[in-house]
Amino acid sequence: MQGLLQQIISGVATGGIFASLALALVLIYNAMGLVNFAQGEMAMLATFVAFTLIDHGMSYWIAFPVALVIAFAGGIAIQRIVIRPVERAPILTMVIVTLGLATLVNGLAGFIFGYVPRSFPSPFSVQTVDILGAFVSYRDLGVIAVSTVVLLAIYLLLQRTTVGLTLRAAAHHPEASRLLGVRVSWMLALGWGLASAVGAVSGIMAAPILLLEPNMMQTIIIYAFAAAVLGGIESPLGAVVGGVIVGVTVNLAGTYLPFVGGDLQLAVALAIIVGVLILKPNGLFGRPSVRRV
Amino acid sequence: MPEPEAAPALLEVAGLHAWYGESHVLHGMDFTVEEGEVVTLLGRNGAGKTTTLRAITGGVRWTGDIRFGGRSLRRMSTEDVVRGGIAHVPEGRGILTELTVDENLKLGSHLRRDGAEVKKDYDRVFEYFPVLKERRRLSASTLSGGEQQMLALARALLMKPRLMLLDEPSLGLAPIVVRAIFEIIKTINQTDHVAVLLVEQNARLALEISTQAYVLEVGRIAIRGASAELKGNESVRRSYLGY
Numbered sequence: 001m002q003g004l005l006q007q008i009i010s011g012v013a014t015g016g017i018f019a020s021l022a023l024a025l026v027l028i029y030n031a032m033g034l035v036n037f038a039q040g041e042m043a044m045l046a047t048f049v050a051f052t053l054i055d056h057g058m059s060y061w062i063a064f065p066v067a068l069v070i071a072f073a074g075g076i077a078i079q080r081i082v083i084r085p086v087e088r089a090p091i092l093t094m095v096i097v098t099l100g101l102a103t104l105v106n107g108l109a110g111f112i113f114g115y116v117p118r119s120f121p122s123p124f125s126v127q128t129v130d131i132l133g134a135f136v137s138y139r140d141l142g143v144i145a146v147s148t149v150v151l152l153a154i155y156l157l158l159q160r161t162t163v164g165l166t167l168r169a170a171a172h173h174p175e176a177s178r179l180l181g182v183r184v185s186w187m188l189a190l191g192w193g194l195a196s197a198v199g200a201v202s203g204i205m206a207a208p209i210l211l212l213e214p215n216m217m218q219t220i221i222i223y224a225f226a227a228a229v230l231g232g233i234e235s236p237l238g239a240v241v242g243g244v245i246v247g248v249t250v251n252l253a254g255t256y257l258p259f260v261g262g263d264l265q266l267a268v269a270l271a272i273i274v275g276v277l278i279l280k281p282n283g284l285f286g287r288p289s290v291r292r293v
Numbered sequence: 294m295p296e297p298e299a300a301p302a303l304l305e306v307a308g309l310h311a312w313y314g315e316s317h318v319l320h321g322m323d324f325t326v327e328e329g330e331v332v333t334l335l336g337r338n339g340a341g342k343t344t345t346l347r348a349i350t351g352g353v354r355w356t357g358d359i360r361f362g363g364r365s366l367r368r369m370s371t372e373d374v375v376r377g378g379i380a381h382v383p384e385g386r387g388i389l390t391e392l393t394v395d396e397n398l399k400l401g402s403h404l405r406r407d408g409a410e411v412k413k414d415y416d417r418v419f420e421y422f423p424v425l426k427e428r429r430r431l432s433a434s435t436l437s438g439g440e441q442q443m444l445a446l447a448r449a450l451l452m453k454p455r456l457m458l459l460d461e462p463s464l465g466l467a468p469i470v471v472r473a474i475f476e477i478i479k480t481i482n483q484t485d486h487v488a489v490l491l492v493e494q495n496a497r498l499a500l501e502i503s504t505q506a507y508v509l510e511v512g513r514i515a516i517r518g519a520s521a522e523l524k525g526n527e528s529v530r531r532s533y534l535g536y
Contacts, residue, residue: 162399162403165392165396165399165400165403166400166403168391168392169389169392169396169400172389172391172392173387173389173390173391175352175383175387176383176387176388176389177389177400178370178371178372178375179350179371179375179381179383179387180375180387180400180401180403180448180452181372181375181376181403181404181452182372182400182403183372184372
């Protein structure tokens with residue numbers, strides 16, 4: 001029983017990492033009706049930025065927000081320079097552009113930082129604390145806390161501020177929003193900036209567990225896809241709930257299903273993606289899609 | 294011809310050509326809207342009424358001259374035209390159905406910095422349309438067609454424009470609702486001194502609340518005149534307005 005609780009809490013922590021990246025995917029999906037295949041790589045690059053800052057003696061809790069700000073600016077720059085020129089191109093063109101971007105960022109990180117895995121510091125100790133008989137690491141609790149704060153901040157920004165309102169308006173109804181004076185193009189760029197920053201949180205939380213190297217996010221992005229699809233690809237809340245469900249499911253399957261173990265966890269995520277797409281294509285929180293053509 | 298000394302009209306359109314995709318829709322339009330005036334554009338489907346409004350707010354490719362408050366709108370983005378004081382209620386009303394009624398209204402006032410005035414305008418808007426106050430927290434998608442038209446007008450009013458472009462406010466609404474909407478348009482024009490450029494199929498109603506009218510035929514102005522005059526002109530009525 002304690003073992004189960006322990007696995008669930010640990011799964012929630014992993015889920016927080018998935019949820020952040022899934023939310024990044026959802027933010028961009030809403031802004032341009034397309035999944036950003038480079039999201040994981042952008043998060044990885046931001047994590048390298050944080051690593052470099054810490055390596056140069058900056059304290060973790062200063063390097064963390066600084067890296068997010070840099071990721072935010074980088075996201076805006078990528079939208080302006082790479083995405084905007086193909087904004088009106090067919091969807092396949094844009095898919096290829098984000099795939100190309102993923103390869104480019106990955107190669108760039110490899111070129112600058114090399115492919116040797118590096119240990120990334122965590123401000124939370126791996127020692128455990130006894131919660132109702134379950135041994136939970138401070139690191140898991142820390143990841144849960146940071147993810148919660150970041151996701152809550154994004155929620156408040158989107159739902160409670162004027163900028164959030166115009167951002168949602170621009171994403172859902174660009175033409176009508178323009179007629180209300182909303183600078184739609186800049187709002188889409190802002191969406192990229194936010195997504196990039198949220199994704200960076202995911203990378204920075206994952207790095208101490210996975211070791212930092214250019215391919216670090218390539219499995220996490222699959223889990224994040226599963227989370228976003230499960231939650232309903234257009235729903236920010238869905239991404240978060242989906243992230244936690246995927247995190248817990250994968251963790252429990254790895255622990256209690258002998259044939260899954262550590263090796264087939266990714267298969268569980270893929271099974272979730274396929275299962276949701278077949279049984280409930282709009283996900284848990286998605287609306288049946290009425291697409292304007 | 295306007296006299297050279299006359300103060301410029303609020304909106305001056307001269308030699309306007311416009312394209313909808315590849316097709317050339319407007320073939321040289323000239324008209325003006327004076328400060329505080331209601332002007333109506335009449336004509337059959339496809340005559341170019343909607344395209345004229347869309348040209349003004351930069352929604353279609355156009356050539357010629359459009360001036361608002363003396364300033365050319367050439368090469369201005371839709372956002373900038375709107376921010377300059379033109380509220381455009383488009384065909385289909387432009388309601389953001391993913392958002393609540395309140396959020397739609399907020400998008401109308403989100404650029405204003407005169408907080409106290411904004412609050413007063415909200416009060417007035419809710420006086421005009423009490424139903425919107427009751428449904429503030431509901432999704433705009435739950436509103437009926439008439440209520441959505443009210444929301445669109447309310448939102449446009451909250452933008453505090455000098456000119457409103459209204460594209461077929463009567464479309465798809467029950468006659469009694471249309472009456473109410475037109476009453477409000479008249480009130481908005483008179484109490485707020487907002488000029489209105491109105492596109493309507495319902496010529497009778499449009500001529501009633503406007504001072505000037507232009508009848509469009511395949512992208513050109515076929516007839517222009519005072520609304521009262523056009524209303525009384527039997528042959529114009531029969532051949533162009535169809536009632």
